[in-house]
Structures are given as structure tokens and as C-alpha cells.
Amino acid sequence: MTGVEPLPPPVWLRSANKPVKRQLSLDAVLEAALRLLDSGDLESVSMRRVAQELGTGPASLYAYIGSKAELDELLYDAALAPVVVPEPDPERWRSQLLDLGVDVAKALAARPGTARVALETVVPSTPKALELMDGVLGLLKAGGIPAREAVVFADLFALHLTAGAWEMTLRSAPKQAAEETEVRAAQIVQYLDLVPADRLPHLREAFPLFGVEDDDPAAGLRTGLEMLVEGLVARQTGGG
Amino acid sequence: MTGVEPLPPPVWLRSANKPVKRQLSLDAVLEAALRLLDSGDLESVSMRRVAQELGTGPASLYAYIGSKAELDELLYDAALAPVVVPEPDPERWRSQLLDLGVDVAKALAARPGTARVALETVVPSTPKALELMDGVLGLLKAGGIPAREAVVFADLFALHLTAGAWEMTLRSAPKQAAEETEVRAAQIVQYLDLVPADRLPHLREAFPLFGVEDDDPAAGLRTGLEMLVEGLVARQTGGG
DNA sequence: TTGCAAGACGAACACCATTCGCGTCGCGAA
């Protein structure tokens, strides 16, 4: 090859040193960010690193996104992408709702840190988030829940689910958090030994039961969502 | 007063210029941090600022606390301090539980940012947090909930409550977040206009109902906790 | 061919938590 290639441009030209990579775009930025996210967590997605991934400086990114928070929301939306909203079936709306909730939480937990974005944003309003909210409202309507109640519930549902996803993220973090949890548990035991024996009696009794069933981190979340739905229908039939 | 005060020490002594402020202590650090927290939020509590508040550099603080995270937990514990655990009354355990939950959330929301500490910690284990957990377990026992269920529920209860407190924190933030919310709402309306009219039908219909009853930010939280408790007892009587 | 808007981006700003290592002080031992 070497023979036929054109000679390199003169070194004193500015363009020789900076080969002018016009390959940036919103998609390229998002793609690079997702690459970083998947090989770590949201913490490892910084402007600098994304820029480095693209072979440029952080300032270049601001042509396509307004702020880091904006990029975070894009990642959040991307994390939500694989979730599909089911067609409401009045016979099965409750299990559909639970499945949807668990799916969302799993999707968020699969991209570590994205759940946190939802917690930090006052009201998450990315396209996919809105689509999912619409889906939840649709299922509630299929279940005969009045619109007024449905709105309140949908809000709570999303909140609980997001918090659950965040907790799943913490617990399923590869190594660090696992031993963190153990250290904490040990500290609590130690603390309980320190405290007068007649204090915290219920905690003493129940403590060994904590952390059971942690083989499936989504199980606890599902239970919580079940309780929420159960409470919703109880409140409907009861009266108030 | 001026007359009786002792004359200042000679200026050429080193101790005159640096009066050797051996006034640092864990309490002093915590106090300064709380002062900053109360005149802002957790974001405004940085090592540098706490140190500045004490007239020193950030390095000095590390004699008393191991890390910023540790200080955060101290603040979290301090925020929880005013909450009192009620004596369980088998007649009223449900309302007691709800009141306790709302109290905790209000206490956390009163020190903006502390709820976030609980969300970020794998398992919050400060003394007050353990005391509250013990209280919750006590109420559940008074309600006749089996220990196994009680543990799962207490976890969910705490999670929901913390998330709710965080949301309250966001919404009740003095100025910034309030208009943030409005901006978001406007953006969503705008987005709904942009999207084909047959998409997101339920959201379109229900959107005006969102944000109603925001005069009492704790109301939504209480509703959520009610549903959770309702679901718990329904699951008990039902069978599973 | 020329002019110009828009993209690219190096450098700098103002933060952040944390660590190193030196100076200084108070206190206990001699």
C-alpha cells in the first residue's frame, strides 16, 4: 500500500495535526454514552469520558446536548426502550400491571444508574416514560378504576417501581455492593450487641429474617406492587 | 467590657496569628454541617464549606469523620431525630403505622436531601433508623402480622416512605423546583400536541388531573402507605 | 470566489472529595 498512498500533507498546516473528524452527531454521542453505561454504571458516564470515547474534548458535546442532565435523561429513555406495553385485557389487568411494573424495574436495573435519573428528575417526561404512563393508565381504565384514583395510583406505582429498581441496582451491583451489604449487616449485629439488651426487641427478633429470598431481587418489588394494587382495589370496593 | 479584658498576646508569637483553634470536635463538625443543611440542602454541604464554616481547611475534618458519606449518614440520623415511636396499640396499629410513616417522611423532607442519603445507602443502619425499624416491626406485631411477612413489609414500607420523602423534598424545594415542575408540565403538553392525536389517549385524558391536591404534599404519600397496609392485611386474610 | 454560520475544541473556571506530609501544640514521663 505504502507506495500508492498520497504523500502526507505538510506538517505546518493546522489541518495536518487535527484531521477534522466530522463524525459527531447526537446518535454518536448517545451511542458512546450507552457503551460506557453498559461497561459500568451511570457514574462512569461523564462528559469527559464520552468525549474521550469520541476522540474529542468535552466542549464538543454541547453542540448536541444541553447539559449532562439531558444526556442522563436520554440514557434513561434508552433504558426504558425494550419494555413493551401490553394490550389491556379486563380479565387480567392486575397481573398485566404487575408484569409491566416488574419489566420496567428490570429494564432500569439492567442499565445501572438510570433508575436514579428518574428519582432525581422532578417529573420524568421522556417519550418512553410517557408511553409507559399511558399504558398504566390504560390498564387501570380496563380495571374500572376511576380516572381520579387512577392518576394518584399511577404516580405511586411509578414511584414505588422506580425506588425498587434503584434498590435492585444497588443490590445487584457486581461485587462492591454485595460485600457492602455484608459489612453493614455485621455492623448492625455488632451494634445490637452494644445496645442494652432490652432495647430494639423486635429488630433483634426479626433481624435474621432480613435478606432472605434475595436470590430473586425482583420478588420483593413484585410483592410491593401486589400490595399496592391490592390496596387500590380494596379501597375501591370498600368505599371512600 | 473593653477595659477589663486582658491585653492581646504579642504579635510576634505564632500563636497570636493562628490562635490555635482547638475547638474542633465531632459535634462542632456536625453542628456546622447542620447549619449549612438548614440554610440550603444537602448539595450545599460540602467538606470545603463545612471546613470554611469552622474557619479551617477540609483536611481537618477527616480527624473526626471518615468520609463525606459518613457525614451524610450523620445528617440523615439527625434529620430522623425528632420522630417519636408510638407505644403499639392493637386497636389502632394501622393508623399508628401510617402516622409514623408520614412523620418520618416529613422529618426527612424538612432537611432537604437527607432522604437521598437513605436511597443511596445500601441498607441505612444509623441508630435512629434502627429504632424506627424496630418501632415499625413492633406495630406490625401488635397487628398480628407474622414475623416473616412483617420483615418483607417493613422493608417495602421504608422504601416507599423514603422515596415519598425524596419526592416531597423535590416538590417543596423553595423556588427552583416549583417552576421546574411547571416547565416540565408545559413541555409535556407541547409534546402531546406534537404526537399523533391517536397516541397516548389515556394520558391525554388524565393529564389535567395530575398535580391536583398538591397543596398537601404528604397526602399522596399517606395514600400510598394506606394502600400498602391495606394490601398487607388483604393478603393476610385472603391467604397465600 | 467569497463570506459566513455552524461545528469542533483547547483551555480555563469553579467546584468536588480525598491524601500527603509538615508544623505545632499539649501532655506525660523523666
Added chain:
DNA sequence: TTCGCGACGCGAATGGTGTTCGTCTTGCAA
């Protein structure tokens, strides 16, 4: 009373963060 030592205090530096300014460059429209 004097000395020495250990613990505290803390200035300075390290390596991060998001964001902005001003300049350079380049492709395209006129």
C-alpha cells in the same frame, strides 16, 4: 522543670466533575 512524642491542624496538591469562552476551521450558499 524540661524534654520528647504522639495526636491534632491544616496548606497544598491530586485527580476528578460539569460547564463556558473564544478561537479556529470548514463546508456551503450566494
